[in-house]
Amino acid sequence: MSIPINKMESALIPVIDIRPNNPNAAQQLLEAAANHGFVFIENEDTGIEPADVNRMFELSKQFFALPLEVKEKVSISSNKAGMNWGWLKRGVETLDPATQTRPDVKEAFNIAELIDGEFQQPLPDTLQLHGQTIADFHQKCHCLCERVLTHFAVALGIDDDWFTSRHDQSKGPSGTVLRLLYYPLVDGLEDGVDIRAGAHSDFGSLTLLFQQAGQPGLEIKTPTGEWAAVPIDPSQRSSAESTKTRPLPILVNIGDLLEDWTEGLLQSTVHRVVFPKADGGDRFSCAYFCHPLDDALLEPVPSEVVKEYASSSGKELARNGKLITAKDHLMERLAATYTL
Ligand SMILES: O=C(O)CCC(=O)C(=O)O
Numbered sequence: 598m599s600i601p602i603n604k605m606e607s608a609l610i611p612v613i614d615i616r617p618n619n620p621n622a623a624q625q626l627l628e629a630a631a632n633h634g635f636v637f638i639e640n641e642d643t644g645i646e647p648a649d650v651n652r653m654f655e656l657s658k659q660f661f662a663l664p665l666e667v668k669e670k671v672s673i674s675s676n677k678a679g680m681n682w683g684w685l686k687r688g689v690e691t692l693d694p695a696t697q698t699r700p701d702v703k704e705a706f707n708i709a710e711l712i713d714g715e716f717q718q719p720l721p722d723t724l725q726l727h728g729q730t731i732a733d734f735h736q737k738c739h740c741l742c743e744r745v746l747t748h749f750a751v752a753l754g755i756d757d758d759w760f761t762s763r764h765d766q767s768k769g770p771s772g773t774v775l776r777l778l779y780y781p782l783v784d785g786l787e788d789g790v791d792i793r794a795g796a797h798s799d800f801g802s803l804t805l806l807f808q809q810a811g812q813p814g815l816e817i818k819t820p821t822g823e824w825a826a827v828p829i830d831p832s833q834r835s836s837a838e839s840t841k842t843r844p845l846p847i848l849v850n851i852g853d854l855l856e857d858w859t860e861g862l863l864q865s866t867v868h869r870v871v872f873p874k875a876d877g878g879d880r881f882s883c884a885y886f887c888h889p890l891d892d893a894l895l896e897p898v899p900s901e902v903v904k905e906y907a908s909s910s911g912k913e914l915a916r917n918g919k920l921i922t923a924k925d926h927l928m929e930r931l932a933a934t935y936t937l
């Protein structure tokens with residue numbers, strides 16, 4: 598089976614219904630991931646209710662509004678247990694260090710996966726009070742990622758659980774984090790110098806990205822090297838139809854590891870977040886970075902579809918075929934982008 602490859606020039610990201618009544622979901626997801634690296638999933642029976650997303654945004658706003666000294670107590674550099682959990686103040690992350698002269702204009706709070714139902718890091722009271730809500734959201738995001746990963750396995754003709762067994766949180770730790778993001782509109786920004794999030798691809802397998810109406814800024818790099826805005830709501834709604842009757846779809850982004858595993862068939866597309874052109878305000882977003890188990894090897898998947906693609910694309914294997922683990926990859930990327 599070969600898939601039509603049609604690398605697109607604009608951010609016309611497909612919207613796919615992954616409910617069981619769509620028999621073509623697996624193939625549609627694969628084509629979208631190969632051609633765009635981004636795909637919207639209709640938020641129907643995904644397990645993530647719009648109210649769940651709204652609650653996370655409410656908690657996020659409360660968190661970022663806390664006094665600096667409270668956020669400092671849960672800061673990433675004060676957390677000895679792990680390198681990627683906690684609050685990142687402005688200045689810590691520069692997602693495109695080769696190009697940016699100043700760090701990303703943002704704050705973030707990374708909440709690691711729970712182990713045996715326990716948070717692995719200190720949370721401020723504001724969040725601790727809603728620990729169950731956050732734990733449930735983590736779990737719901739993980740379940741949706743598992744569904745998408747299963748569809749990819751089906752479309753690639755490999756064991757259905759090839760990816761999910763490598764994301765089985767009961768088998769060991771992973772780099773999975775739920776990240777709350779806050780991009781403040783601050784004074785003294787320089788056009789062409791400051792950016793909310795520099796150009797990058799995501800470090801894990803899949804990212805679920807939640808955005809809010811009226812807070813644009815995400816852009817993806819097209820194959821011609823131009824930037825195209827990613828809509829917050831890609832559907833053509835009639836004015837009578839509100840997000841109450843049809844919730845915003847969920848944006849899914851292919852990360853580096855799925856690209857490695859599939860020898861470049863699935864695309865870890867470069868993206869960035871820019872300041873709004875006019876009349877914009879703050880932006881809040883929320884990303885679920887789904888990572889495989891730390892010791893998962895980034896070997897090519899045993900798929901004929903991938904083999905066929907690899908031989909026709911003539912692409913070099915990532916790192917000249919040297920096998921590394923998911924954790925090695927994450928640590929490399931964090932070392933390049935964090936200043937702690
Ligand atoms: O805020 C966004 O929309 C995107 C954030 C992002 O790309 C990231 O943190 O990796």
Ligand SMILES: [Fe+2]
Pocket residue numbers: 797798799868
């Ligand atoms: Fe990203």
